[in-house]
Amino acid sequence: MEPVPKPSKPVSTEQVTTLRRFNRYFTRRIGALDDHYLGQDRPLGEARLLYEIGDGVSLRELRSRLGLDAGYLSRMAKALEAQGLVRITVHPQDTRLRVAELTSAGRIEVKEQNRRANRLAEGLLGGLTPAQRGQLTESLSAAQRLLRLAAITVELVDGAAPDARACLEAYAADLDARFPEGFDRAVLVKPHEVSGNTGAFLVAYEEGRPVGCAALRRLEPGVGEIRHVWVHPDARRLGLARRLLTELERQAVERGYGVVRLDTHASLSEAQAMYRACGYTEIPRYDDNVYAAYWFEKSLKKSLKRSLEKPP
Known part of the structure:
Protein backbone atom coordinates (compact mmCIF):
# COMPACT_ATOMS: atom_id res chain seq x y z
CA MET A 1 0.00 0.00 0.00
CA GLU A 2 1.18 3.47 -0.86
CA PRO A 3 0.27 6.39 1.44
CA VAL A 4 -1.41 9.33 -0.25
CA PRO A 5 -0.12 12.75 0.90
CA LYS A 6 -2.69 15.17 2.22
CA PRO A 7 -3.36 18.09 -0.16
CA SER A 8 -2.87 20.86 2.37
CA LYS A 9 -0.64 23.86 2.93
CA PRO A 10 2.15 23.59 5.54
CA VAL A 11 0.96 23.79 9.14
CA SER A 12 1.80 27.14 10.71
CA THR A 13 3.87 27.51 13.87
CA GLU A 14 0.95 29.31 15.49
CA GLN A 15 -1.38 26.37 14.84
CA VAL A 16 1.12 23.90 16.30
CA THR A 17 1.64 26.09 19.36
CA THR A 18 -2.11 26.47 19.95
CA LEU A 19 -2.74 22.72 19.80
CA ARG A 20 0.17 21.94 22.14
CA ARG A 21 -0.94 24.64 24.57
CA PHE A 22 -4.42 23.15 24.73
CA ASN A 23 -3.00 19.64 25.25
CA ARG A 24 -0.89 20.80 28.17
CA TYR A 25 -3.77 22.64 29.81
CA PHE A 26 -6.35 19.90 29.35
CA THR A 27 -4.17 17.01 30.51
CA ARG A 28 -3.25 18.96 33.65
CA ARG A 29 -6.84 20.07 34.28
CA ILE A 30 -8.31 16.55 34.19
CA GLY A 31 -5.49 15.08 36.28
CA ALA A 32 -3.88 12.99 33.55
CA LEU A 33 -0.42 13.68 35.03
CA ASP A 34 -1.38 12.32 38.46
CA ASP A 35 -0.53 8.72 39.44
CA HIS A 36 -3.87 8.69 41.28
CA TYR A 37 -6.23 9.61 38.45
CA LEU A 38 -9.66 10.69 39.76
CA GLY A 39 -8.38 10.01 43.27
CA GLN A 40 -8.16 6.26 42.66
CA ASP A 41 -5.06 4.19 43.23
CA ARG A 42 -3.85 4.04 39.63
CA PRO A 43 -2.65 6.28 36.77
CA LEU A 44 -4.76 7.30 33.79
CA GLY A 45 -3.37 4.52 31.57
CA GLU A 46 -4.61 1.73 33.82
CA ALA A 47 -7.91 3.50 34.46
CA ARG A 48 -8.50 3.85 30.72
CA LEU A 49 -7.63 0.21 30.14
CA LEU A 50 -10.23 -0.88 32.71
CA TYR A 51 -12.82 1.25 30.95
CA GLU A 52 -11.97 -0.16 27.49
CA ILE A 53 -12.09 -3.79 28.65
CA GLY A 54 -15.78 -3.35 29.41
CA ASP A 55 -17.63 -6.64 28.84
CA GLY A 56 -14.47 -8.37 27.63
CA VAL A 57 -12.10 -7.91 24.70
CA SER A 58 -8.96 -9.48 23.25
CA LEU A 59 -5.59 -7.89 24.02
CA ARG A 60 -5.00 -7.69 20.26
CA GLU A 61 -8.09 -5.53 19.79
CA LEU A 62 -7.14 -3.37 22.78
CA ARG A 63 -3.68 -2.85 21.32
CA SER A 64 -5.17 -1.73 18.02
CA ARG A 65 -7.91 0.41 19.58
CA LEU A 66 -5.60 2.27 21.97
CA GLY A 67 -2.46 2.30 19.81
CA LEU A 68 -0.35 0.79 22.59
CA ASP A 69 2.91 -1.11 22.42
CA ALA A 70 2.30 -4.83 22.98
CA GLY A 71 4.76 -5.03 25.86
CA TYR A 72 3.36 -1.95 27.61
CA LEU A 73 -0.21 -3.23 27.27
CA SER A 74 0.79 -6.64 28.61
CA ARG A 75 2.46 -5.11 31.66
CA MET A 76 -0.61 -2.97 32.46
CA ALA A 77 -2.95 -5.94 32.01
CA LYS A 78 -0.83 -8.09 34.32
CA ALA A 79 -0.75 -5.31 36.94
CA LEU A 80 -4.55 -5.08 36.87
CA GLU A 81 -4.79 -8.86 37.03
CA ALA A 82 -2.53 -8.91 40.09
CA GLN A 83 -4.87 -6.39 41.74
CA GLY A 84 -7.81 -8.71 41.17
CA LEU A 85 -9.55 -6.33 38.78
CA VAL A 86 -9.00 -8.19 35.49
CA ARG A 87 -9.03 -11.83 34.43
CA ILE A 88 -6.86 -12.90 31.45
CA THR A 89 -7.89 -16.09 29.64
CA VAL A 90 -7.27 -17.82 26.30
CA HIS A 91 -9.93 -17.30 23.63
CA PRO A 92 -12.05 -20.49 23.38
CA GLN A 93 -11.97 -20.51 19.55
CA ASP A 94 -8.45 -19.16 18.99
CA THR A 95 -5.64 -20.15 21.34
CA ARG A 96 -3.43 -17.40 19.89
CA LEU A 97 -5.66 -14.72 21.43
CA ARG A 98 -5.71 -13.67 25.07
CA VAL A 99 -8.94 -12.17 26.32
CA ALA A 100 -9.29 -9.66 29.16
CA GLU A 101 -12.48 -9.38 31.19
CA LEU A 102 -13.39 -7.50 34.36
CA THR A 103 -13.82 -9.31 37.64
CA SER A 104 -16.57 -8.31 40.07
CA ALA A 105 -14.07 -6.00 41.77
CA GLY A 106 -13.12 -4.59 38.38
CA ARG A 107 -16.73 -3.78 37.52
CA ILE A 108 -17.16 -2.00 40.85
CA GLU A 109 -13.96 -0.04 40.17
CA VAL A 110 -15.15 1.06 36.71
CA LYS A 111 -18.52 2.08 38.09
CA GLU A 112 -16.82 4.29 40.67
CA GLN A 113 -14.44 5.61 38.02
CA ARG A 119 -18.53 14.57 38.75
CA LEU A 120 -15.32 16.12 37.40
CA ALA A 121 -17.02 17.00 34.10
CA GLU A 122 -20.04 18.44 35.90
CA GLY A 123 -17.71 20.53 38.05
CA LEU A 124 -15.98 21.97 35.01
CA LEU A 125 -19.23 22.73 33.18
CA GLY A 126 -20.88 24.10 36.31
CA GLY A 127 -18.70 27.20 36.20
CA LEU A 128 -20.22 28.25 32.88
CA THR A 129 -23.56 29.70 31.84
CA PRO A 130 -25.91 27.43 29.85
CA ALA A 131 -24.98 29.27 26.65
CA GLN A 132 -21.26 28.83 27.37
CA ARG A 133 -21.77 25.13 28.08
CA GLY A 134 -23.44 24.76 24.72
CA GLN A 135 -20.61 26.61 23.01
CA LEU A 136 -18.00 24.45 24.75
CA THR A 137 -19.68 21.12 23.96
CA GLU A 138 -20.21 22.13 20.32
CA SER A 139 -16.54 23.13 20.07
CA LEU A 140 -15.42 19.84 21.62
CA SER A 141 -17.60 17.88 19.19
CA ALA A 142 -16.04 19.79 16.29
CA ALA A 143 -12.55 19.19 17.69
CA GLN A 144 -13.15 15.46 18.00
CA ARG A 145 -14.53 15.30 14.45
CA LEU A 146 -11.55 17.15 12.99
CA LEU A 147 -9.01 15.15 15.00
CA ARG A 148 -10.59 11.93 13.79
CA LEU A 149 -10.39 13.15 10.19
CA ALA A 150 -6.77 14.22 10.67
CA ALA A 151 -5.83 10.80 12.04
CA ILE A 152 -7.38 8.87 9.15
CA THR A 153 -4.86 7.73 6.55
CA VAL A 154 -5.63 7.19 2.88
CA GLU A 155 -3.74 4.48 1.00
CA LEU A 156 -3.44 3.75 -2.71
CA VAL A 157 -4.07 0.00 -3.05
CA ASP A 158 -4.40 -2.52 -5.83
CA GLY A 159 -7.96 -2.94 -7.03
CA ALA A 160 -7.81 -6.63 -6.13
CA ALA A 161 -6.54 -6.07 -2.58
CA PRO A 162 -8.70 -7.66 0.15
CA ASP A 163 -9.47 -4.30 1.74
CA ALA A 164 -10.52 -2.86 -1.61
CA ARG A 165 -12.94 -5.69 -2.31
CA ALA A 166 -14.24 -5.63 1.28
CA CYS A 167 -15.02 -1.92 0.96
CA LEU A 168 -16.83 -2.51 -2.32
CA VAL A 189 -15.56 -1.86 -11.01
CA LYS A 190 -13.20 -4.67 -11.91
CA PRO A 191 -9.76 -4.73 -10.24
CA HIS A 192 -7.85 -4.14 -13.51
CA GLU A 193 -9.91 -1.00 -14.22
CA VAL A 194 -8.77 0.78 -11.05
CA SER A 195 -5.12 -0.28 -10.87
CA GLY A 196 -1.90 0.75 -12.56
CA ASN A 197 -1.27 3.73 -14.80
CA THR A 198 -4.87 4.38 -15.84
CA GLY A 199 -6.79 3.76 -12.64
CA ALA A 200 -6.58 4.10 -8.88
CA PHE A 201 -8.26 2.69 -5.80
CA LEU A 202 -8.08 4.52 -2.47
CA VAL A 203 -8.87 3.02 0.92
CA ALA A 204 -9.23 5.16 4.05
CA TYR A 205 -8.08 3.65 7.35
CA GLU A 206 -8.98 4.66 10.88
CA GLU A 207 -6.85 2.91 13.49
CA GLY A 208 -6.06 0.16 11.01
CA ARG A 209 -9.70 -0.43 10.01
CA PRO A 210 -10.96 0.35 6.46
CA VAL A 211 -13.62 3.06 6.74
CA GLY A 212 -13.95 4.36 3.19
CA CYS A 213 -12.99 3.98 -0.43
CA ALA A 214 -13.06 5.68 -3.83
CA ALA A 215 -12.11 4.52 -7.31
CA LEU A 216 -10.88 6.08 -10.57
CA ARG A 217 -10.91 4.47 -13.99
CA ARG A 218 -10.28 5.56 -17.58
CA LEU A 219 -13.42 6.62 -19.43
CA GLU A 220 -11.87 7.89 -22.67
CA PRO A 221 -8.63 9.65 -23.69
CA GLY A 222 -8.00 12.49 -21.24
CA VAL A 223 -11.14 11.71 -19.22
CA GLY A 224 -11.33 9.74 -16.01
CA GLU A 225 -14.39 8.48 -14.18
CA ILE A 226 -14.85 8.55 -10.42
CA ARG A 227 -16.68 5.55 -9.01
CA HIS A 228 -17.84 4.16 -5.67
CA VAL A 229 -17.08 6.98 -3.24
CA TRP A 230 -18.14 5.36 0.03
CA VAL A 231 -17.68 6.02 3.75
CA HIS A 232 -18.54 3.62 6.56
CA PRO A 233 -21.54 4.82 8.63
CA ASP A 234 -19.30 5.15 11.72
CA ALA A 235 -17.02 7.61 9.88
CA ARG A 236 -19.62 9.79 8.19
CA ARG A 237 -20.04 13.53 8.79
CA LEU A 238 -16.30 13.91 9.30
CA GLY A 239 -15.52 15.32 5.84
CA LEU A 240 -13.89 12.06 4.72
CA ALA A 241 -15.88 11.75 1.49
CA ARG A 242 -14.64 15.17 0.35
CA ARG A 243 -11.09 14.22 1.24
CA LEU A 244 -11.33 11.00 -0.76
CA LEU A 245 -12.78 12.92 -3.69
CA THR A 246 -10.01 15.53 -3.59
CA GLU A 247 -7.26 12.91 -3.40
CA LEU A 248 -8.83 10.94 -6.24
CA GLU A 249 -8.79 14.11 -8.37
CA ARG A 250 -5.05 14.39 -7.74
CA GLN A 251 -4.62 10.79 -8.83
CA ALA A 252 -6.50 11.69 -12.02
CA VAL A 253 -4.16 14.64 -12.71
CA GLU A 254 -1.12 12.40 -12.20
CA ARG A 255 -2.53 10.02 -14.80
CA GLY A 256 -3.05 12.76 -17.37
CA TYR A 257 -6.80 13.25 -17.04
CA GLY A 258 -7.88 16.85 -17.56
CA VAL A 259 -11.52 16.07 -16.85
CA VAL A 260 -13.31 13.69 -14.49
CA ARG A 261 -16.92 12.58 -14.66
CA LEU A 262 -19.24 10.70 -12.36
CA ASP A 263 -22.87 9.74 -11.96
CA THR A 264 -25.12 9.25 -8.94
CA HIS A 265 -28.50 7.86 -7.95
CA ALA A 266 -31.59 10.04 -7.48
CA SER A 267 -31.89 8.99 -3.82
CA LEU A 268 -28.33 10.04 -2.92
CA SER A 269 -29.12 13.71 -2.31
CA GLU A 270 -26.16 14.16 0.04
CA ALA A 271 -23.78 12.96 -2.70
CA GLN A 272 -25.31 15.34 -5.23
CA ALA A 273 -24.88 18.26 -2.82
CA MET A 274 -21.26 17.33 -2.14
CA TYR A 275 -20.37 17.09 -5.84
CA ARG A 276 -21.89 20.48 -6.56
CA ALA A 277 -20.11 22.03 -3.59
CA CYS A 278 -16.82 20.56 -4.83
CA GLY A 279 -17.07 22.24 -8.23
CA TYR A 280 -18.82 19.56 -10.28
CA THR A 281 -21.25 20.71 -12.97
CA GLU A 282 -24.29 18.71 -14.02
CA ILE A 283 -24.06 17.41 -17.60
CA PRO A 284 -26.20 15.24 -19.93
CA ARG A 285 -26.11 11.46 -19.59
CA TYR A 286 -22.80 10.00 -20.73
CA ASP A 287 -23.26 6.31 -19.84
CA ASP A 288 -25.85 3.54 -19.62
CA ASN A 289 -25.71 3.07 -15.84
CA VAL A 290 -29.23 1.97 -14.88
CA TYR A 291 -28.77 3.37 -11.37
CA ALA A 292 -27.78 6.88 -12.46
CA ALA A 293 -30.14 9.87 -12.54
CA TYR A 294 -27.56 12.68 -12.43
CA TRP A 295 -24.28 13.07 -14.28
CA PHE A 296 -21.48 15.47 -13.33
CA GLU A 297 -18.18 16.72 -14.74
CA LYS A 298 -15.25 18.74 -13.44
CA SER A 299 -12.33 20.30 -15.30
CA LEU A 300 -9.21 19.51 -13.32
CA LYS A 301 -7.11 21.92 -15.39
CA LYS A 302 -9.29 24.86 -14.29
CA SER A 303 -9.33 23.61 -10.70
CA LEU A 304 -5.54 23.25 -10.66
CA LYS A 305 -5.11 26.72 -12.19
CA ARG A 306 -7.33 28.30 -9.51
CA SER A 307 -5.40 26.60 -6.74
CA LEU A 308 -2.10 27.89 -8.16
CA GLU A 309 -3.48 31.43 -8.43
CA LYS A 310 -4.48 31.55 -4.76
CA PRO A 311 -2.03 33.46 -2.56
CA PRO A 312 0.08 31.30 -0.23
Whole structure:
Protein backbone atom coordinates (compact mmCIF):
# COMPACT_ATOMS: atom_id res chain seq x y z
CA MET A 1 0.00 0.00 0.00
CA GLU A 2 1.18 3.47 -0.86
CA PRO A 3 0.27 6.39 1.44
CA VAL A 4 -1.41 9.33 -0.25
CA PRO A 5 -0.12 12.75 0.90
CA LYS A 6 -2.69 15.17 2.22
CA PRO A 7 -3.36 18.09 -0.16
CA SER A 8 -2.87 20.86 2.37
CA LYS A 9 -0.64 23.86 2.93
CA PRO A 10 2.15 23.59 5.54
CA VAL A 11 0.96 23.79 9.14
CA SER A 12 1.80 27.14 10.71
CA THR A 13 3.87 27.51 13.87
CA GLU A 14 0.95 29.31 15.49
CA GLN A 15 -1.38 26.37 14.84
CA VAL A 16 1.12 23.90 16.30
CA THR A 17 1.64 26.09 19.36
CA THR A 18 -2.11 26.47 19.95
CA LEU A 19 -2.74 22.72 19.80
CA ARG A 20 0.17 21.94 22.14
CA ARG A 21 -0.94 24.64 24.57
CA PHE A 22 -4.42 23.15 24.73
CA ASN A 23 -3.00 19.64 25.25
CA ARG A 24 -0.89 20.80 28.17
CA TYR A 25 -3.77 22.64 29.81
CA PHE A 26 -6.35 19.90 29.35
CA THR A 27 -4.17 17.01 30.51
CA ARG A 28 -3.25 18.96 33.65
CA ARG A 29 -6.84 20.07 34.28
CA ILE A 30 -8.31 16.55 34.19
CA GLY A 31 -5.49 15.08 36.28
CA ALA A 32 -3.88 12.99 33.55
CA LEU A 33 -0.42 13.68 35.03
CA ASP A 34 -1.38 12.32 38.46
CA ASP A 35 -0.53 8.72 39.44
CA HIS A 36 -3.87 8.69 41.28
CA TYR A 37 -6.23 9.61 38.45
CA LEU A 38 -9.66 10.69 39.76
CA GLY A 39 -8.38 10.01 43.27
CA GLN A 40 -8.16 6.26 42.66
CA ASP A 41 -5.06 4.19 43.23
CA ARG A 42 -3.85 4.04 39.63
CA PRO A 43 -2.65 6.28 36.77
CA LEU A 44 -4.76 7.30 33.79
CA GLY A 45 -3.37 4.52 31.57
CA GLU A 46 -4.61 1.73 33.82
CA ALA A 47 -7.91 3.50 34.46
CA ARG A 48 -8.50 3.85 30.72
CA LEU A 49 -7.63 0.21 30.14
CA LEU A 50 -10.23 -0.88 32.71
CA TYR A 51 -12.82 1.25 30.95
CA GLU A 52 -11.97 -0.16 27.49
CA ILE A 53 -12.09 -3.79 28.65
CA GLY A 54 -15.78 -3.35 29.41
CA ASP A 55 -17.63 -6.64 28.84
CA GLY A 56 -14.47 -8.37 27.63
CA VAL A 57 -12.10 -7.91 24.70
CA SER A 58 -8.96 -9.48 23.25
CA LEU A 59 -5.59 -7.89 24.02
CA ARG A 60 -5.00 -7.69 20.26
CA GLU A 61 -8.09 -5.53 19.79
CA LEU A 62 -7.14 -3.37 22.78
CA ARG A 63 -3.68 -2.85 21.32
CA SER A 64 -5.17 -1.73 18.02
CA ARG A 65 -7.91 0.41 19.58
CA LEU A 66 -5.60 2.27 21.97
CA GLY A 67 -2.46 2.30 19.81
CA LEU A 68 -0.35 0.79 22.59
CA ASP A 69 2.91 -1.11 22.42
CA ALA A 70 2.30 -4.83 22.98
CA GLY A 71 4.76 -5.03 25.86
CA TYR A 72 3.36 -1.95 27.61
CA LEU A 73 -0.21 -3.23 27.27
CA SER A 74 0.79 -6.64 28.61
CA ARG A 75 2.46 -5.11 31.66
CA MET A 76 -0.61 -2.97 32.46
CA ALA A 77 -2.95 -5.94 32.01
CA LYS A 78 -0.83 -8.09 34.32
CA ALA A 79 -0.75 -5.31 36.94
CA LEU A 80 -4.55 -5.08 36.87
CA GLU A 81 -4.79 -8.86 37.03
CA ALA A 82 -2.53 -8.91 40.09
CA GLN A 83 -4.87 -6.39 41.74
CA GLY A 84 -7.81 -8.71 41.17
CA LEU A 85 -9.55 -6.33 38.78
CA VAL A 86 -9.00 -8.19 35.49
CA ARG A 87 -9.03 -11.83 34.43
CA ILE A 88 -6.86 -12.90 31.45
CA THR A 89 -7.89 -16.09 29.64
CA VAL A 90 -7.27 -17.82 26.30
CA HIS A 91 -9.93 -17.30 23.63
CA PRO A 92 -12.05 -20.49 23.38
CA GLN A 93 -11.97 -20.51 19.55
CA ASP A 94 -8.45 -19.16 18.99
CA THR A 95 -5.64 -20.15 21.34
CA ARG A 96 -3.43 -17.40 19.89
CA LEU A 97 -5.66 -14.72 21.43
CA ARG A 98 -5.71 -13.67 25.07
CA VAL A 99 -8.94 -12.17 26.32
CA ALA A 100 -9.29 -9.66 29.16
CA GLU A 101 -12.48 -9.38 31.19
CA LEU A 102 -13.39 -7.50 34.36
CA THR A 103 -13.82 -9.31 37.64
CA SER A 104 -16.57 -8.31 40.07
CA ALA A 105 -14.07 -6.00 41.77
CA GLY A 106 -13.12 -4.59 38.38
CA ARG A 107 -16.73 -3.78 37.52
CA ILE A 108 -17.16 -2.00 40.85
CA GLU A 109 -13.96 -0.04 40.17
CA VAL A 110 -15.15 1.06 36.71
CA LYS A 111 -18.52 2.08 38.09
CA GLU A 112 -16.82 4.29 40.67
CA GLN A 113 -14.44 5.61 38.02
CA ASN A 114 -17.39 6.67 35.86
CA ARG A 115 -19.07 8.35 38.83
CA ARG A 116 -15.95 10.38 39.62
CA ALA A 117 -15.34 11.26 35.95
CA ASN A 118 -18.92 12.50 35.61
CA ARG A 119 -18.53 14.57 38.75
CA LEU A 120 -15.32 16.12 37.40
CA ALA A 121 -17.02 17.00 34.10
CA GLU A 122 -20.04 18.44 35.90
CA GLY A 123 -17.71 20.53 38.05
CA LEU A 124 -15.98 21.97 35.01
CA LEU A 125 -19.23 22.73 33.18
CA GLY A 126 -20.88 24.10 36.31
CA GLY A 127 -18.70 27.20 36.20
CA LEU A 128 -20.22 28.25 32.88
CA THR A 129 -23.56 29.70 31.84
CA PRO A 130 -25.91 27.43 29.85
CA ALA A 131 -24.98 29.27 26.65
CA GLN A 132 -21.26 28.83 27.37
CA ARG A 133 -21.77 25.13 28.08
CA GLY A 134 -23.44 24.76 24.72
CA GLN A 135 -20.61 26.61 23.01
CA LEU A 136 -18.00 24.45 24.75
CA THR A 137 -19.68 21.12 23.96
CA GLU A 138 -20.21 22.13 20.32
CA SER A 139 -16.54 23.13 20.07
CA LEU A 140 -15.42 19.84 21.62
CA SER A 141 -17.60 17.88 19.19
CA ALA A 142 -16.04 19.79 16.29
CA ALA A 143 -12.55 19.19 17.69
CA GLN A 144 -13.15 15.46 18.00
CA ARG A 145 -14.53 15.30 14.45
CA LEU A 146 -11.55 17.15 12.99
CA LEU A 147 -9.01 15.15 15.00
CA ARG A 148 -10.59 11.93 13.79
CA LEU A 149 -10.39 13.15 10.19
CA ALA A 150 -6.77 14.22 10.67
CA ALA A 151 -5.83 10.80 12.04
CA ILE A 152 -7.38 8.87 9.15
CA THR A 153 -4.86 7.73 6.55
CA VAL A 154 -5.63 7.19 2.88
CA GLU A 155 -3.74 4.48 1.00
CA LEU A 156 -3.44 3.75 -2.71
CA VAL A 157 -4.07 0.00 -3.05
CA ASP A 158 -4.40 -2.52 -5.83
CA GLY A 159 -7.96 -2.94 -7.03
CA ALA A 160 -7.81 -6.63 -6.13
CA ALA A 161 -6.54 -6.07 -2.58
CA PRO A 162 -8.70 -7.66 0.15
CA ASP A 163 -9.47 -4.30 1.74
CA ALA A 164 -10.52 -2.86 -1.61
CA ARG A 165 -12.94 -5.69 -2.31
CA ALA A 166 -14.24 -5.63 1.28
CA CYS A 167 -15.02 -1.92 0.96
CA LEU A 168 -16.83 -2.51 -2.32
CA GLU A 169 -18.88 -5.28 -0.75
CA ALA A 170 -19.89 -2.94 2.07
CA TYR A 171 -20.63 -0.21 -0.47
CA ALA A 172 -22.84 -2.58 -2.49
CA ALA A 173 -24.70 -3.75 0.61
CA ASP A 174 -25.29 -0.14 1.62
CA LEU A 175 -26.75 0.77 -1.80
CA ASP A 176 -28.79 -2.42 -1.97
CA ALA A 177 -30.52 -1.33 1.25
CA ARG A 178 -31.00 2.30 0.13
CA PHE A 179 -32.07 1.90 -3.51
CA PRO A 180 -35.75 1.02 -3.99
CA GLU A 181 -34.75 -1.27 -6.86
CA GLY A 182 -31.81 -2.82 -4.99
CA PHE A 183 -28.25 -2.99 -6.31
CA ASP A 184 -26.50 -5.53 -8.50
CA ARG A 185 -22.87 -6.19 -7.48
CA ALA A 186 -22.06 -7.10 -11.09
CA VAL A 187 -21.74 -3.37 -11.93
CA LEU A 188 -18.88 -2.82 -9.47
CA VAL A 189 -15.56 -1.86 -11.01
CA LYS A 190 -13.20 -4.67 -11.91
CA PRO A 191 -9.76 -4.73 -10.24
CA HIS A 192 -7.85 -4.14 -13.51
CA GLU A 193 -9.91 -1.00 -14.22
CA VAL A 194 -8.77 0.78 -11.05
CA SER A 195 -5.12 -0.28 -10.87
CA GLY A 196 -1.90 0.75 -12.56
CA ASN A 197 -1.27 3.73 -14.80
CA THR A 198 -4.87 4.38 -15.84
CA GLY A 199 -6.79 3.76 -12.64
CA ALA A 200 -6.58 4.10 -8.88
CA PHE A 201 -8.26 2.69 -5.80
CA LEU A 202 -8.08 4.52 -2.47
CA VAL A 203 -8.87 3.02 0.92
CA ALA A 204 -9.23 5.16 4.05
CA TYR A 205 -8.08 3.65 7.35
CA GLU A 206 -8.98 4.66 10.88
CA GLU A 207 -6.85 2.91 13.49
CA GLY A 208 -6.06 0.16 11.01
CA ARG A 209 -9.70 -0.43 10.01
CA PRO A 210 -10.96 0.35 6.46
CA VAL A 211 -13.62 3.06 6.74
CA GLY A 212 -13.95 4.36 3.19
CA CYS A 213 -12.99 3.98 -0.43
CA ALA A 214 -13.06 5.68 -3.83
CA ALA A 215 -12.11 4.52 -7.31
CA LEU A 216 -10.88 6.08 -10.57
CA ARG A 217 -10.91 4.47 -13.99
CA ARG A 218 -10.28 5.56 -17.58
CA LEU A 219 -13.42 6.62 -19.43
CA GLU A 220 -11.87 7.89 -22.67
CA PRO A 221 -8.63 9.65 -23.69
CA GLY A 222 -8.00 12.49 -21.24
CA VAL A 223 -11.14 11.71 -19.22
CA GLY A 224 -11.33 9.74 -16.01
CA GLU A 225 -14.39 8.48 -14.18
CA ILE A 226 -14.85 8.55 -10.42
CA ARG A 227 -16.68 5.55 -9.01
CA HIS A 228 -17.84 4.16 -5.67
CA VAL A 229 -17.08 6.98 -3.24
CA TRP A 230 -18.14 5.36 0.03
CA VAL A 231 -17.68 6.02 3.75
CA HIS A 232 -18.54 3.62 6.56
CA PRO A 233 -21.54 4.82 8.63
CA ASP A 234 -19.30 5.15 11.72
CA ALA A 235 -17.02 7.61 9.88
CA ARG A 236 -19.62 9.79 8.19
CA ARG A 237 -20.04 13.53 8.79
CA LEU A 238 -16.30 13.91 9.30
CA GLY A 239 -15.52 15.32 5.84
CA LEU A 240 -13.89 12.06 4.72
CA ALA A 241 -15.88 11.75 1.49
CA ARG A 242 -14.64 15.17 0.35
CA ARG A 243 -11.09 14.22 1.24
CA LEU A 244 -11.33 11.00 -0.76
CA LEU A 245 -12.78 12.92 -3.69
CA THR A 246 -10.01 15.53 -3.59
CA GLU A 247 -7.26 12.91 -3.40
CA LEU A 248 -8.83 10.94 -6.24
CA GLU A 249 -8.79 14.11 -8.37
CA ARG A 250 -5.05 14.39 -7.74
CA GLN A 251 -4.62 10.79 -8.83
CA ALA A 252 -6.50 11.69 -12.02
CA VAL A 253 -4.16 14.64 -12.71
CA GLU A 254 -1.12 12.40 -12.20
CA ARG A 255 -2.53 10.02 -14.80
CA GLY A 256 -3.05 12.76 -17.37
CA TYR A 257 -6.80 13.25 -17.04
CA GLY A 258 -7.88 16.85 -17.56
CA VAL A 259 -11.52 16.07 -16.85
CA VAL A 260 -13.31 13.69 -14.49
CA ARG A 261 -16.92 12.58 -14.66
CA LEU A 262 -19.24 10.70 -12.36
CA ASP A 263 -22.87 9.74 -11.96
CA THR A 264 -25.12 9.25 -8.94
CA HIS A 265 -28.50 7.86 -7.95
CA ALA A 266 -31.59 10.04 -7.48
CA SER A 267 -31.89 8.99 -3.82
CA LEU A 268 -28.33 10.04 -2.92
CA SER A 269 -29.12 13.71 -2.31
CA GLU A 270 -26.16 14.16 0.04
CA ALA A 271 -23.78 12.96 -2.70
CA GLN A 272 -25.31 15.34 -5.23
CA ALA A 273 -24.88 18.26 -2.82
CA MET A 274 -21.26 17.33 -2.14
CA TYR A 275 -20.37 17.09 -5.84
CA ARG A 276 -21.89 20.48 -6.56
CA ALA A 277 -20.11 22.03 -3.59
CA CYS A 278 -16.82 20.56 -4.83
CA GLY A 279 -17.07 22.24 -8.23
CA TYR A 280 -18.82 19.56 -10.28
CA THR A 281 -21.25 20.71 -12.97
CA GLU A 282 -24.29 18.71 -14.02
CA ILE A 283 -24.06 17.41 -17.60
CA PRO A 284 -26.20 15.24 -19.93
CA ARG A 285 -26.11 11.46 -19.59
CA TYR A 286 -22.80 10.00 -20.73
CA ASP A 287 -23.26 6.31 -19.84
CA ASP A 288 -25.85 3.54 -19.62
CA ASN A 289 -25.71 3.07 -15.84
CA VAL A 290 -29.23 1.97 -14.88
CA TYR A 291 -28.77 3.37 -11.37
CA ALA A 292 -27.78 6.88 -12.46
CA ALA A 293 -30.14 9.87 -12.54
CA TYR A 294 -27.56 12.68 -12.43
CA TRP A 295 -24.28 13.07 -14.28
CA PHE A 296 -21.48 15.47 -13.33
CA GLU A 297 -18.18 16.72 -14.74
CA LYS A 298 -15.25 18.74 -13.44
CA SER A 299 -12.33 20.30 -15.30
CA LEU A 300 -9.21 19.51 -13.32
CA LYS A 301 -7.11 21.92 -15.39
CA LYS A 302 -9.29 24.86 -14.29
CA SER A 303 -9.33 23.61 -10.70
CA LEU A 304 -5.54 23.25 -10.66
CA LYS A 305 -5.11 26.72 -12.19
CA ARG A 306 -7.33 28.30 -9.51
CA SER A 307 -5.40 26.60 -6.74
CA LEU A 308 -2.10 27.89 -8.16
CA GLU A 309 -3.48 31.43 -8.43
CA LYS A 310 -4.48 31.55 -4.76
CA PRO A 311 -2.03 33.46 -2.56
CA PRO A 312 0.08 31.30 -0.23
